[in-house]
Amino acid sequence: MDKFRTLFQHFQSSSESVMNGICLLLAMVTVKLYSSFNFNCPCLARYNALYGLGLLFTPPIALFLCGLLANRQSMVMVEEWRRPGGHRRKDPGIIRYLCSSVLQRALAAPLIWILLALLDGKCFVCAFSSSVDPEKFLDFANMTPSQVQLFLAKVPCKEDELVRNSPARKAVSRYLRCLSQAIGWSLALLLIVLAFLARCLRPCFDQTIFLQRRYWSNYVDLEQKLFDETCCEHARDFAHRCVLHFFASMQSEMRARGLRRDSAGRGPETPERPEPPEGLDGGSGKAHLRAISSQEQVDHLLSTWYSSKPPLDLTASSGLWGCGLSHRAPTVVPGTRASPHTDV
Amino acid sequence: MDKFRMIFQFLQSNQESFMNGICGIMALASAQMYSAFDFNCPCLPGYNAAYSAGILLAPPLVLFLLGLVMNNNVSMLAEEWKRPLGRRAKDPAVLRYMFCSMAQRALIAPVVWVAVTLLDGKCFLCAFCTTVPVSLLGNGSLVPGLPQPELARLLARVPCPEIYEGDWLLAREVAVRYLRCISQALGWSFVLLTTLLAFVVRSVRPCFTQAAFLKSKYWSHYIDIERKLFDETCTEHARAFAKVCIQQFFEAMNHDLELGHAHGALATGPTGSAAPAATEGADEEREKLRGITDQGTMNRLLTSWHECKPPLRLGQEEPLVGNGWAGGGPRPSRKEVATYFSKV
Numbered sequence: 001m002d003k004f005r006t007l008f009q010h011f012q013s014s015s016e017s018v019m020n021g022i023c024l025l026l027a028m029v030t031v032k033l034y035s036s037f038n039f040n041c042p043c044l045a046r047y048n049a050l051y052g053l054g055l056l057f058t059p060p061i062a063l064f065l066c067g068l069l070a071n072r073q074s075m076v077m078v079e080e081w082r083r084p085g086g087h088r089r090k091d092p093g094i095i096r097y098l099c100s101s102v103l104q105r106a107l108a109a110p111l112i113w114i115l116l117a118l119l120d121g122k123c124f125v126c127a128f129s130s131s132v133d134p135e136k137f138l139d140f141a142n143m144t145p146s147q148v149q150l151f152l153a154k155v156p157c158k159e160d161e162l163v164r165n166s167p168a169r170k171a172v173s174r175y176l177r178c179l180s181q182a183i184g185w186s187l188a189l190l191l192i193v194l195a196f197l198a199r200c201l202r203p204c205f206d207q208t209i210f211l212q213r214r215y216w217s218n219y220v221d222l223e224q225k226l227f228d229e230t231c232c233e234h235a236r237d238f239a240h241r242c243v244l245h246f247f248a249s250m251q252s253e254m255r256a257r258g259l260r261r262d263s264a265g266r267g268p269e270t271p272e273r274p275e276p277p278e279g280l281d282g283g284s285g286k287a288h289l290r291a292i293s294s295q296e297q298v299d300h301l302l303s304t305w306y307s308s309k310p311p312l313d314l315t316a317s318s319g320l321w322g323c324g325l326s327h328r329a330p331t332v333v334p335g336t337r338a339s340p341h342t343d344v
Numbered sequence: 345m346d347k348f349r350m351i352f353q354f355l356q357s358n359q360e361s362f363m364n365g366i367c368g369i370m371a372l373a374s375a376q377m378y379s380a381f382d383f384n385c386p387c388l389p390g391y392n393a394a395y396s397a398g399i400l401l402a403p404p405l406v407l408f409l410l411g412l413v414m415n416n417n418v419s420m421l422a423e424e425w426k427r428p429l430g431r432r433a434k435d436p437a438v439l440r441y442m443f444c445s446m447a448q449r450a451l452i453a454p455v456v457w458v459a460v461t462l463l464d465g466k467c468f469l470c471a472f473c474t475t476v477p478v479s480l481l482g483n484g485s486l487v488p489g490l491p492q493p494e495l496a497r498l499l500a501r502v503p504c505p506e507i508y509e510g511d512w513l514l515a516r517e518v519a520v521r522y523l524r525c526i527s528q529a530l531g532w533s534f535v536l537l538t539t540l541l542a543f544v545v546r547s548v549r550p551c552f553t554q555a556a557f558l559k560s561k562y563w564s565h566y567i568d569i570e571r572k573l574f575d576e577t578c579t580e581h582a583r584a585f586a587k588v589c590i591q592q593f594f595e596a597m598n599h600d601l602e603l604g605h606a607h608g609a610l611a612t613g614p615t616g617s618a619a620p621a622a623t624e625g626a627d628e629e630r631e632k633l634r635g636i637t638d639q640g641t642m643n644r645l646l647t648s649w650h651e652c653k654p655p656l657r658l659g660q661e662e663p664l665v666g667n668g669w670a671g672g673g674p675r676p677s678r679k680e681v682a683t684y685f686s687k688v
Binding site for chain 2: 120167170174175178181182185188192193195196199200201202204207208211212216218219222223226227230234292300301305313314
């Protein structure tokens, strides 16, 4: 349990690590899925290719979509793509960066499935046994073409009566498996060479732009997460106030009814509880959430967040968003030089 | 569990120890992959050698490149190599050290694969079964009577027990034993050679340029740690930026609503007293921003991090936008003045 917790904490340390962890998990699930799947070639002339190729390509598509779904950044990317411009300019470079990062991670599990299937060979043998050229194998010399086709269709099924213990079947099966493994290893080599070149050569192109895009993509992701947390906090606060308000009003209503019904002998009760605001906000310091206290206001806040995100400039005072465009020249605002001595 | 955590933390402490861990895992994975891989000799004259050579060489190449790709130092090396000089000189010895250390670690998994392949013997058997000396091991007298292609076809099936038909020429077991014996001898020689080489390199290196080696090792670790800390600082900054941005958004909304709804005790009154509480939390976040509060300044910071890395000299506050000269002159010495007051 402790081991698990340490591993979990390590992967939680940054959002990139979280995504890498999910990617790895999906890869392990793929391997397990492949090894536990019971491959079952139909051994019929037209269905073999359909089954074999279907099994080679359909699970990867499903795994790719799972990889996209499991990755939070894909939703962040789509939101960033579709939001209105508002006060904050949209940078297509950031969207491209997010897109490539999401795609790379989502492609890992499908590629692992395809490589496993090719290195194992069963899919390939099933799909292409009917398309083997009988001339290559001497054992087919004295069979009619239709017999040959029937035989070839049954090659993937070792236990079938027609092909059991037949050296011809073994030869064809061996040949196809060998081809499948060669294709599998070549694909693995190609992918790894591409990955290596991409990793090595990236710093040679536009390193500064890459650093900027990486920073702002990370920022967009964090901002989304923090906004969700702030909204949760606000909703909790809102609910708390609502409930207390309800209790207070119920209490005052009952008192009012009690005072009307009873005689005046009761006298002044304990003083009315002070208005909810002080009790609720005493120690929390969430003053900026107070005024947003109705459904319409919350809806207005959320739709403003979507339709016009605030500009990326914290020195602009609130309400002056008309001039808070983020593409102005960087030397406009004095006192924001990147030096460590601004706040003394 | 404590032990596990300690090991985990130790391995994480810097990129080199992390890579040592990854190396060990990949070596084990390499051996596991070999045993899980179903070697499938085609048993056809032209294809045997190609298949075996492929299996002997392609996976080691894949493993080597994978070892390099998984090492973050690859992109660090490329970045360090391609960055503009700025105010920090580049030391080719550091780059060489990084490259050597990466390559050494990445070579372990391929060496394990080759060693395991040779010691197992199937690959060697498949490749060289057609070149077995029949005259030495079997019925050499029958050889001249056979045409060469027929002989090759017969011998090519030696690795496949179920389709081998040449027992009258050469007992299969004899050929298999012979080739496996040679393969294992080669395998052990390979293992001995690589360990000897590693030992010699390791023990002889301190005799040459130990001082320069220590220097390169230090600065290589420094660059790695600096990059990691920069990324962490950027993430922290992005988080603070997002928090302040969202707080300001809520405050602005709050402010707008308070202006809009001029009535209500909720909006007036406690606002003034609660405002300082809100800004306390905001101040803490603003400190983390270190004065960088808008997109343009952040972009400039990231650009100058790449194009003009700061000099490796602490304790001197030089403005970032300098004239590119790394050697700062000595500071003017401060004059100390002692003043006497005479009470005459």
